[in-house]
Amino acid sequence: MFVHKEIIGNELYLYMNGKLIYKRWLKTGDSKVFDVMAYDKYTLVSYRDDNSNKSTYDINWFKQEIEPQLFNYEVSYRYFEQGDFGSLTQVGFEGKDKGGQIDYWGLGWLGIFLYDLNKEEELINVLLSPEEIEQSDEWFGKLVEHLTDL
Structure with missing residues (x-):
């Protein structure tokens, strides 16, 4: 960045x-x-792998890597000051066939939800604790596959 x-x-x-x-x-x-999501004290929160100190998936990663691939999706960003796991920055996306959201919690929790609107079934519904955050690679990989139909 x-x-x-x-x-x-x-x-x-x-x-x-x-x-x-x-x-x-x-x-x-x-x-x-001009950009509330970029100019916000919680926007720069990212998840880090303690072993490598490598930044992984945060909201800026989504904006740069995923959103440009979502040609037929409406993407929205919301921020909530207080939630179950601290502040919440939420990415919502909805297309003709699929919709979902990613929840970036201030206390390090990560939620990923994806729904198939035609089949009326959940494709992904996971809430990762800070201790489970290393699993985000797997879940974001599945999300990208579903959204880009790879």
Whole structure:
């Protein structure tokens, strides 16, 4: 993830991966957020493998790697301050045949749900605790296969 800030005249601009996400007028203190999901203190939360310290699947990964492949899906992002496992950042996606969501919980829990709308059956319904997070590779692999019909 590339974050860049610049000040031009009396204005501060904050970019993430080349996209303007925040602007602040320095004299007045007024500001505007252009991408709430990118400019949020919980957005940068990611899951890490303690052995390798390697960042795996977080909401930014979904935005960069999965969302561009979802041509026939409507994707939405929501944030909830309080939930069962801390704050919740949720990715929802719905297409003609399948719909689901990914729940990124502030306390490290991860939920993945996928439903086949035509067959009226669950394809994936898993909630991983922080201790089980290494299983996310397997579950995200299954999710990608279902969504991209590989």
